[in-house]
């Protein structure tokens with residue numbers, strides 16, 4: 063089930079294609095005026111494109127971006143970066159019913175946060191497909207005039223029925239061979255708001271018997287009397303994806319149009335439209351080409367926009383940026399860094415075959431990113447008192463711990479050692495299990511950065527719950543002193559002194575689902591929501607950990623943590639991003 067795609071052969075299939083294209087010289091003479099448009103417009107300016115390739119990330123602004131989109135973003139922007147090309151951020155806003163400005167803004171913020179730029183050589187490559195509605199309409203008229211498209215009066219059900227199946231050819235529409243002039247008039251009237259929704263469509267005239275169902279006279283335009291978030295009520299006809307997309311790519315001079323595998327069957331249609339537009343003289347070589355890669359499937363998460371919407375609207379999570387969601391904003395709030403997401407995308411690589419990526423690969427990318435630089439601190443998630451019975455009352459000593467073990471130059475943290483300390487309750491077992499090296503009666507353990515102690519027992523309440531652990535310290539064994547290596551011990555536990563530990567709220571997150579593979583279960587994914595996916599506890603934190611500049615830490619022996627965006631001075635809220643791989647403290 064856990065598959066890391068085999069990098070060596072597949073990693074570079076897109077890079078290989080791009081390098082071949084660059085080396086062949088066929089991309090050299092492309093004209094690019096800096097403004098999307100057909101060939102005659104590019105020719106007027108006569109500027110050779112400075113970008114070696116052009117790619118694009120074309121989200122539909124109908125939801126928040128997720129980790130799957132991050133893969134597409136990293137591929138498209140990453141390839142452009144690598145080959146001195148340009149990557150366009152293009153909103154594919156051709157379907158007014160589901161789209162919204164809110165999503166446009168969130169997508170811009172997410173791509174920016176991931177660290178990618180669409181401004182290159184002072185050209186701002188941020189585009190909206192809706193800005194091309196005039197072009198799309200004009201080009202459609204040209205196709206009609208050349209008898210490559212016609213207006214069909216069949217209703218939706220008839221069209222669907224007459225499309226045929228994989229085994230049966232389709233049936234030609236009775237309107238298929240009407241004169242072009244008639245189609246043209248109807249198309250203009252369609253645009254002029256004269257017909258109700260669903261009454262007419264514009265179809266490409268290709269081949270109703272094609273083995274590829276997509277080629278059986280696909281619909282190019284349908285009537286939708288809906289207001290669009292950018293064009294308002296100007297249009298009542300909207301282009302279908304398969305017509306709009308090749309036109310958008312060609313207008314923008316895209317060289318490599320990279321998309322996910324489900325569009326493979328659409329490639330011949332993509333090429334058909336562009337070939338016809340070239341023949342008519344609207345576009346010229348080199349035309350854009352479509353290439354497909356396997357979408358990201360990640361265990362324990364859902365990435366379908368519809369399912370994410372159900373989770374948010376149904377109140378199963380706390381909004382689009384809930385730290386348990388695989389949305390970019392959820393990952394950001396959880397504590398994932400842009401670098402860790404980019405590292406993850408690099409590691410999973412690009413291939414043409416579907417696979418399931420284990421969530422742990424994403425977690426490891428975060429650990430690898432944060433390990434080197436994260437400030438260390440101590441936190442106690444399940445506090446239990448430890449009394450050092452032979453240590454003087456009202457006395458304390460300062461202990462030192464490196465801010466980061468990888469770079470001692472960063473200096474040291476200080477905290478005090480006293481008679482009354484806090485430890486984690488999982489660091490004591492009255493009756494130790496096999497291979498348990500931490501506190502149990504008679505055992506010697508180092509209190510990290512402090513003294514070696516010998517556990518002497520514990521105290522219980524009337525119900526038998528352990529309320530205090532007792533130990534005696536061995537003077538002379540303080541870390542950093544000459545005697546510290548005098549005795550070797552196997553257990554090394556973290557602690558805080560009872561007077562200077564700071565109380566904070568910590569959210570402990572687990573997978574949102576109890577089942578690793580969800581996407582095949584269409585509607586019952588809600589049944590697999592993990593009831594323990596968020597646990598909020600009050601924990602204790604090393605003094606002076608909270609300061610203005612640092613918001614992400616490694617809490618020793620526990621994992622990586624981040625200050626939540628809702629944290630205030632009065633109520634400090636911290637999210638656990640991920641545990642350390644070999645963490646043995648349970649919660």
Ligand code: ATP
Pocket residue numbers: 119120121122123129130131133134320321322356357358359365366367368
């Ligand atoms: P939905 O979840 O509604 O199907 P979508 O994935 O089609 O949405 P778009 O906004 O059309 O969303 O996606 C923009 C780009 O991101 C597309 O090129 C799409 O192929 C790519 N993309 C979307 N999901 C993934 C994924 N899981 N892995 C890789 N690329 C993806």
Ligand code: MG
Pocket residue numbers: 122
């Ligand atoms: Mg889509």
